[in-house]
Amino acid sequence: MKTHRTLLTIVAAIFVSMLGADPPNAEQANSRLSPRALQEIAQLEAEIDRIEAQTIKRLAAPPDNQIQQIELLGKLMLYDKDLSVNRNEACAFCHMPETGFTGPVSELNRATGAYPGSVRTRFSDRKPQSHAYAPLSPVLHYNPGQGDLVGGNFWDMRATGRRLGNPAAEQAEGPPTNPVEMGLPDIACAVYRASQRPYRAMFESVWGTQSFAITWPGDVEEVCNQPGPPTASQPLPVRLSPIDRGRAGTTFDQMAQSIAGYEASDATSVTEMAVPAKTRYSPISPPATSALRPTRGFLTMRKIGLTHWVMPPIRKARHLSMAASAPLSSKGIC
Numbered sequence: 597m598k599t600h601r602t603l604l605t606i607v608a609a610i611f612v613s614m615l616g617a618d619p620p621n622a623e624q625a626n627s628r629l630s631p632r633a634l635q636e637i638a639q640l641e642a643e644i645d646r647i648e649a650q651t652i653k654r655l656a657a658p659p660d661n662q663i664q665q666i667e668l669l670g671k672l673m674l675y676d677k678d679l680s681v682n683r684n685e686a687c688a689f690c691h692m693p694e695t696g697f698t699g700p701v702s703e704l705n706r707a708t709g710a711y712p713g714s715v716r717t718r719f720s721d722r723k724p725q726s727h728a729y730a731p732l733s734p735v736l737h738y739n740p741g742q743g744d745l746v747g748g749n750f751w752d753m754r755a756t757g758r759r760l761g762n763p764a765a766e767q768a769e770g771p772p773t774n775p776v777e778m779g780l781p782d783i784a785c786a787v788y789r790a791s792q793r794p795y796r797a798m799f800e801s802v803w804g805t806q807s808f809a810i811t812w813p814g815d816v817e818e819v820c821n822q823p824g825p826p827t828a829s830q831p832l833p834v835r836l837s838p839i840d841r842g843r844a845g846t847t848f849d850q851m852a853q854s855i856a857g858y859e860a861s862d863a864t865s866v867t868e869m870a871v872p873a874k875t876r877y878s879p880i881s882p883p884a885t886s887a888l889r890p891t892r893g894f895l896t897m898r899k900i901g902l903t904h905w906v907m908p909p910i911r912k913a914r915h916l917s918m919a920a921s922a923p924l925s926s927k928g929i930c
Contacts, residue, residue: 628717633703640700641677644686648675652794663857665802670858672795673851679786680714680778681823687771687778687855690724699724714779715823721776731764731860733757760849765856769848775824784834784844785820788812790851803850810840 629637651671659665673679677686690711692700699711709723735757736748749755749763754770757763771777772786780786790799791808800807813819813835826833836844 629712630703630707633701633707636701636703640689640692641684643692644675644677644688647688648672648677648686651675655794655798658798662802665798666854666857667861668858669795669799669802670854670856670861672793673790673855674858676790676793678789678793679772679780681780681785681821682714685714685778687768690777691727697726697728713774713776715775718776718779720774727764727859730767731762731856733763735761735763760853762853762856764859765849765852768852768855768859773824779823780820781822781824781826782819782832782834783848784810784832784836784841785816786851787844787847788816788820788834790847799850799854802854803847806843807847807850810836810843812836 651668654668659668674687674691677683677689679686690699691697694700699705701711704711708719710720711724712719730749733749734747736753737746738744739746747763748757749767755763755767757766760766769783773780773783780789787808787810790796791810796808816834819833822833832841834844
């Protein structure tokens with residue numbers, strides 16, 4: 597018994613020392629990943645930058661209706677690496693279109709399954725799932741006809757949708773402050789970072805000029821550059837007035853609703869995909885020769901020597917019905 601207590605004491609001491617340790621530098625972080633994984637991650641980051649830059653150009657001539665403006669905002673935030681603590685991981689890092697909006701790094705898919713966070717030595721305990729079906733799930737509720745709970749995005753009740761009326765929006769709020777994903781220490785950091793981005797004016801035109809009318813403390817940059825989680829004594833490290841804290845919370849909800857709006861749009865819906873009939877399917881990422889392009893309201897896949905794809909064999913399944921009899925996903929969908 598005494599030996600058991602001694603071991604527990606040692607383990608506790610090690611755990612406490614790890615919590616107090618400085619975050620690893622880039623060299624230490626990279627040492628945990630294989631050269632092949634690092635190469636694929638670099639290619640992925642470049643592709644995310646390309647898509648973001650292309651999407652930012654659309655701000656010069658934005659859509660003339662609010663629904664499409666919200667969808668555009670959602671896409672901009674989905675591909676915005678600045679919304680992570682080290683400004684190196686967008687939501688799309690784990691949810692790219694060429695792999696059906698799940699993880700595109702083949703080396704990680706073959707090995708860990710899970711993906712590293714903005715702090716590259718931290719790995720999630722969940723495999724990235726596609727966000728293509730997530731917006732179709734209703735708010736978690738009891739269905740007396742089935743005698744069971746229906747809806748939500750997760751078996752573990754992580755995103756029920758009961759607070760925002762949208763499970764996908766509630767899920768989008770998880771990764772920004774998840775220490776093993778985007779790693780910000782406070783939701784206010786996501787709002788602050790968004791206020792510095794090119795889409796701020798459109799966000800204010802859609803959600804109101806009060807969205808970023810927040811008095812930020814002088815140390816907000818320093819605080820938001822520190823990976824979460826926050827300490828127990830300071831759970832909200834960005835020091836805001838009660839009014840500004842409430843405003844930041846509302847804006848964070850609107851950011852999530854924008855992302856969910858994009859995820860639910862025709863541009864990302866699996867039910868809008870036309871897939872080549874002879875395509876074979878694999879859980880491994882498709883080759884770089886594949887491409888997605890919109891055609892007559894469908895998102896189609898152009899085949900150029902393509903032999904593998906990760907989507908289910910749906911051919912022009914525009915009217916596919918899906919029973920939402922259970923939560924859909926097991927991984928944080930951003």
